[in-house]
Amino acid sequence: MxxxxxxxxxxxxxxxxxxxxDKSVSHRALIFAALAEGDTEIHGLLESEDVLCTAAALRAMGAEIRAEDKEDGRVWHVTGTGGQLVSPEAPLDLGNSGTSARLLAGVIAGAGITACLAGDASLSKRPMDRVVQPLSKAGAKFRQENAESSLPLWIEGAEKPQPIIYDSPVASAQVKSAVLLAGLFAEGQTRLRESATSRDHTERMLEAFGASVTRSIILGGGHEVMIEGPVKLVSPGRLDVxxxxxxxxxxxxxxxxxxxxxxxxxxxxxxxxxxxxxxxxxxxxxxxxxxxxxxxxxxxxxxxxxxxxxxxxxxxxxxxxxxxxxxxxxxxxxxxxxxxxxxxxxxxxxxxxxxxxxxxxxxxxxxxxxxxxxxxxxxxxxxxxxxxxxxxxxxxxxxxxxxxxxxxxxxxxxxxxxxxxxxxxxxxxxxxxxxxxxxxxxxxxxxxxxxxxxxxxx
The missing domain is CATH 3.65.10.10 (Enolpyruvate transferase domain)
Structure with missing residues (x-):
């Protein structure tokens, strides 16, 4: 202390x-690079404790991630898995990172692997139901070890993830991202609707990796984001944060x-x-x-x-x-x-x-x-x-x-x-x-x- x-x-x-x-972009850069085909260089990555937790979790699920010091700064190299992740051998310790927990829940749910998410005392109290509900509709199964806390949380990914239409009760980029990440693996249209536009880094990152993203305004108010899966992500080669x-x-x-x-x-x-x-x-x-x-x-x-x-x-x-x-x-x-x-x-x-x-x-x-x-x-x-x-x-x-x-x-x-x-x-x-x-x-x-x-x- x-x-x-x-x-x-x-x-x-x-x-x-x-x-x-940027912390939000750094998390997403690592995640999308790990899911894509090909190698990605990430420049300007935030090396905070939260982001490093995401990197460690992705390594545990099969991605190759390393940092290299160069004259113009540190570069992170990610060798993508093409979406073929593996179940980690131990619980994924996500420290204090709510972004890691919610976004990786979407990845695990869609990829059909099994993992346990864990974190510190603060993260263990933060709500996970907001992603558990839509990801359950997509076919994933969840089990909490302690009814009084959100983590640890066991996730059994869907063998055949289903596309869903989900009206989010809160305008949350983390909920939106979890749903879209699971939707990458589903066959058909995954749609998320929210009453106000939350930060759109996931949509921008999806497009950078070759995915087609449809954004629309809902009659009467609100916004909708749609992707049609399954989606094969392809590395753009370089990402700047x-x-x-x-x-x-x-x-x-x-x-x-x-x-x-x-x-x-x-x-x-x-x-x-x-x-x-x-x-x-x-x-x-x-x-x-x-x-x-x-x-x-x-x-x-x-x-x-x-x-x-x-x-x-x-x-x-x-x-x-x-x-x-x-x-x-x-x-x-x-x-x-x-x-x-x-x-x-x-x-x-x-x-x-x-x-x-x-x-x-x-x-x-x-x-x-x-x-x-x-x-x-x-x-x-x-x-x-x-x-x-x-x-x-x-x-x-x-x-x-x-x-x-x-x-x-x-x-x-x-x-x-x-x-x-x-x-x-x-x-x-x-x-x-x-x-x-x-x-x-x-x-x-x-x-x-x-x-x-x-x-x-x-």
């Missing part, structure tokens, strides 16, 4: 911030809150299904510009330029924005704490079943730092301090949630008094090197009780 303290800084953040590869907008959110908000900031973040994904936070911040008055817009690995990207300026304004954030920024609400709440006026974030029920109960963790953390925050049913209301500075000084229990940890380290940088988080080691789940990179551009984050090294202090 490693604690961390974020000390207030007087100057803004400057320089070029190297945002790591763009920088993660969810990871970029932390230095972006920190730069907005600290006077004198002028920060550049290169190659950040601007996929409309992921860019909700940047749009909301702009509505609050943030100075964020998108430069050198282009395509990378089938995804739109841009260089972000963030400058601090006038104080942010509190606004209403409607529920319709949730799918495009589900992971960014903790750091948005931090931005709202420093804004003028009230910010109401609506429809946040999904935050209750993330790595922690994020809705409660956000409210508790803000209150510990002197900010009024209320939970009203599934809404979060933050009363911004405006011209009154945020006190800080809180001792934050993160629940081993990486996004709670990083969000309150950002708050500490702009508050009057240092903010302490209990589990900085959780950050490696999605953002290895976070502390060093934040310090290099002007923050003062210190692990445990040690003084920062000269190289970390920037």
């Amino acid at each position: 490693t604690a961390a303290v974020s000390h207030p800084v007087r100057n803004g953040l400057t320089g070029d911030f190297a945002v790591p590869g 763009p920088a993660d907008p969810s990871s970029a959110a932390f230095p972006v908000v920190a730069a907005l809150l600290l006077r004198g900031s002028n920060l550049k973040l290169s190659g950040v994904m601007t996929n409309p299904t992921r860019a909700g936070l940047f749009k909301v911040l702009q509505k609050m008055g943030a100075d964020i510009s998108f430069e050198n817009e282009r395509m990378l690995g089938g995804e739109p990207v841009a260089d972000l330029r963030v400058r601090s300026g006038k104080r942010l304004k509190g606004i209403g954030v409607p529920e319709i924005t949730v799918p495009s920024m589900i992971d960014e609400y903790p750091v948005l709440a931090v931005a709202a704490a420093f804004a003028e006026g009230r910010t109401r974030m609506e429809g946040l029920a999904e935050l209750r079943v993330k790595e922690s109960n994020r809705l409660e963790k956000i409210a508790e953390g803000l209150k510990a730092c002197g900010v009024q925050a209320m939970i009203e049913e599934d809404d979060l209301v933050v009363l911004g301090r405006g011209d009154l500075s945020v006190g800080g000084g809180g001792q934050i229990e993160t629940g081993f949630d990486h996004r709670i940890a990083m969000s309150f380290l950002v708050l500490g940088a702009a508050a009057r008094a240092p903010v302490t988080i209990d589990r900085a080691d959780a950050i490696a789940t999605s953002f290895p090197g976070f502390v060093e990179k934040m310090n290099a551009c002007g923050c003062d984050l210190r692990l445990s009780d040690t003084e920062p090294r000269a190289s970390e202090a920037g």
Whole structure:
């Protein structure tokens, strides 16, 4: 266990911030490369604990995956199985990765193999019924070892997977991906419908590997995605992973809150299904510009330029924005704490079943730092301090949630008094090197009780 303290800084953040590869795309790049025919080179893969769990699980199911250091960075090589996976000999330990658990459940269900999914205490409490229900319709069988937790979960894949039409009760890219991955092995049309468009990396990745994906708008509201199986995936040879907008959110908000900031973040994904936070911040008055817009690995990207300026304004954030920024609400709440006026974030029920109960963790953390925050049913209301500075000084229990940890380290940088988080080691789940990179551009984050090294202090 490693604690961390974020000390207030007087100057803004400057320089070029190297945002790591996108976590969602990294998971999918490994999975689709493992299912395809041929060899795939993956550039820019996020080497976080979550993604490495996916790589280890795919190796256990027969894929050849290795990393190679080159002059321009590390390259991951995946030799595809052509969909011919094998049942692993031991349970697949997925750590804290919900994406790994739900997407691989779809792979196992369709591939007709048998496997047991396991994870840490946090992952074992997260809901798996949302994928078990549709995958059961496709012919897979499931057994839980403990009725009080979701994992461990035994999966017996379907010998002849069936195409299904599934109306998802929640707009979830993980549910959609699990259903489509199982549908690759089924004969006929697999259709998934959702009330709002969730992140579409799976559809983009399917097309990169030669699959035909049909997207349509449902009369009366909602969206449908359809594939017709069985599908033979063929490696495109090379995949490039763009920088993660969810990871970029932390230095972006920190730069907005600290006077004198002028920060550049290169190659950040601007996929409309992921860019909700940047749009909301702009509505609050943030100075964020998108430069050198282009395509990378089938995804739109841009260089972000963030400058601090006038104080942010509190606004209403409607529920319709949730799918495009589900992971960014903790750091948005931090931005709202420093804004003028009230910010109401609506429809946040999904935050209750993330790595922690994020809705409660956000409210508790803000209150510990002197900010009024209320939970009203599934809404979060933050009363911004405006011209009154945020006190800080809180001792934050993160629940081993990486996004709670990083969000309150950002708050500490702009508050009057240092903010302490209990589990900085959780950050490696999605953002290895976070502390060093934040310090290099002007923050003062210190692990445990040690003084920062000269190289970390920037």
